[in-house]
Amino acid sequence: MSRSRPPRIAVVGGTGAVGQTLLGLIEQRGFAHDSVRLIASERSAGRTVPVLGKTVVVEDLRTADFSDVDIAFFSAGTPVSAEWAGKAAGAGALVIDNTNAFRMDPASQLVVPQVNGALLAERPISGIVANPNCSTIPLVRLLRPVHEAYGLRSVYVSTYQAASGGGQNGIDELYDGARSILAGDTAEARRFSQPLAFDVLPAIDVLQADGFTLEERKMRQESRRILDLPGLDLVATCVRVPVENGHSEAVTLECDRPVDAAELARLLDAQDEVKVWREGWPTPRTIVDAPDLVHVGRIRVDPERPNRALLWLVADNLRIGAALNALQIAERAVQEGIA
Ligand SMILES: NC(=O)c1ccc[n+]([C@@H]2O[C@H](COP(=O)([O-])OP(=O)(O)OC[C@H]3O[C@@H](n4cnc5c(N)ncnc54)[C@H](OP(=O)(O)O)[C@@H]3O)[C@@H](O)[C@H]2O)c1
Incomplete structure (x- = not known):
């Protein structure tokens, strides 16, 4: 696949910890792109967010159309990817997925560019490249x-x-818990199974x-x-x-x-x-x-x-374990002409 213009990008989970890190890296590494769309849940849909020097309105995934997307980054949780990544790939996007949904799927590739990036010479059958676990x-x-x-x-x-491995909620829970304990109160477990502060x-x-x-x-x-x-x-x-x-x-x-x-x-x-x-x-x-x-x-x-x-x-x-690996997959995919 060769294209005269750079890829049109969608970031599903763009308001989250990984999505925001990815947007920062796209700017920092000068990843050439034609356009960027931000997609999240109904909680954030309609919000305006500054993205790479522009103001972007967050879209609701439930009504998102992927037919004009070349690369769709997914970091919105495994159930979301399980339901939506295939639809985005079916509409023509190369999906780069940060969740556990497709890592062991034989029709998808599981890639760390420094180790097995050569796999990106061919587009996976499913149209999905999975990012491995952060560790x-x-x-x-x-x-x-x-x-x-x-x-x-x-x-x-x-x-x-x-704590950031549990997303923005994980970071918030660590700080809230530490503040509660320092104030002589008890910490609450929300994202994690038990309170994390001081444990x-x-x-x-x-x-x-x-x-x-x-x-x-x-x-x-x-x-x-x-x-x-x-x-x-x-x-x-x-x-x-x-x-x-x-x-x-x-x-x-x-x-x-x-x-x-x-x-x-x-x-x-x-x-x-x-x-x-x-x-x-x-x-x-x-x-x-x-x-x-x-x-x-x-x-x-x-x-x-x-x-x-x-x-x-x-x-x-958030970077090597998620967003940077995903972006390095995208860089290699563009170089190989599969995105
Ligand atoms: N954090 C890490 O170090 C790390 C590393 C590797 C992989 N991952 C994986 O990446 C994914 C995201 O992690 P994160 O740390 O960025 O989490 P996060 O900070 O909690 O962000 C979650 C993102 O997903 C969106 N989202 C949640 N439910 C959704 C739904 N039903 N439909 C559409 N969008 C939805 C949220 O949008 P709203 O703003 O609308 O809530 C938000 O943008 C997870 O699957 C995680 O396992 C994380």
């Missing part, structure tokens, strides 16, 4: 080079996920029959698909922590071959958009000056088991 994206960007250099046998990961919650998303949560299952299934390693042994424990934005992960890697810590640091530092911290370590607060990099620290090898390496990573979940 999976930075992890697989490190796992790929480790696998190529040392052979990955097992991956054990514990996540420390920020950590060792379960994200729905608990499954096997005792794992859906978030933990997503990390395993999605990593296997993106890395094209269906047998990869990867196990996760996903934890919500009272941080506003920025997910962290403690990762243990069991490899086929012995790992040299300095060599592993050089290997990861050489990856696109990855920064290895050789002094100190990254935290959600210390990465704000470079939010579009995956930050890695505390790279070490177990002295008793030379095939076992450990590291700490931090990445901005």
Whole structure:
């Protein structure tokens, strides 16, 4: 598909945390576009919002027409994508979906451009490219080079996920809860299962029959698909922590071959958009000056088991874990001529 003009864009969920981050990135990265439409629920429909130097009226998804859209970004929740993404793709848009609705769908592609962006040479059968989970994206960007250099046998990961992973309501709930507790009151749980302020919650998303949560299952299934390693042994424990934005992960890697810590640091530092911290370590607060990099620290090898390496990573979940990955998919899709 080749077009003389840049793509016409629609952002479904454009008033939310991911949608707003995406609009900022479109401006920051100078992503060429012919027009931008903002689509949300009836709650926001009719509101006027400044978007990329223009004033845009938010549209109601229930009456939205996608026939004049080239790229539709969806970040309005899994049920919304399950109902609407196919309709938008059917009307001709390339859908880039931030939810869990199509990540394991064989007719759709699950893409992290730095890892398997070559898949974007062809438009997926469904017309939908899925963005992986916010913790999976930075992890697989490190796992790929480790696998190529040392052979990955097992991956054990514990996540420390920020309130913004629960959207704007999650951020508001953290601040409201902290204020209530500091005022001597009790905090209320709305978006999360329990009050998050001054606590950590060792379960994200729905608990499954096997005792794992859906978030933990997503990390395993999605990593296997993106890395094209269906047998990869990867196990996760996903934890919500009272941080506003920025997910962290403690990762243990069991490899086929012995790992040299300095060599592993050089290997990861050489990856696109990855920064290895050789002094100190990254935290959600210390990465704000470079939010579009995956930050890695505390790279070490177990002295008793030379095939076992450990590291700490931090990445901005709203950007790398959602909006930036989605926009990088769009950039590559335009380059490949599939959008
Ligand atoms: N936050 C993250 O770090 C992150 C990372 C990866 C993926 N995601 C996924 O991205 C999606 C959005 O996350 P978020 O953090 O941006 O959430 P959010 O801040 O709560 O925003 C939700 C957006 O969806 C819209 N929306 C909700 N229900 C709708 C409906 N029935 N019809 C049309 N629009 C509707 C909202 O519009 P109104 O203004 O009308 O309410 C709002 O624009 C979720 O599926 C989430 O799992 C989030």
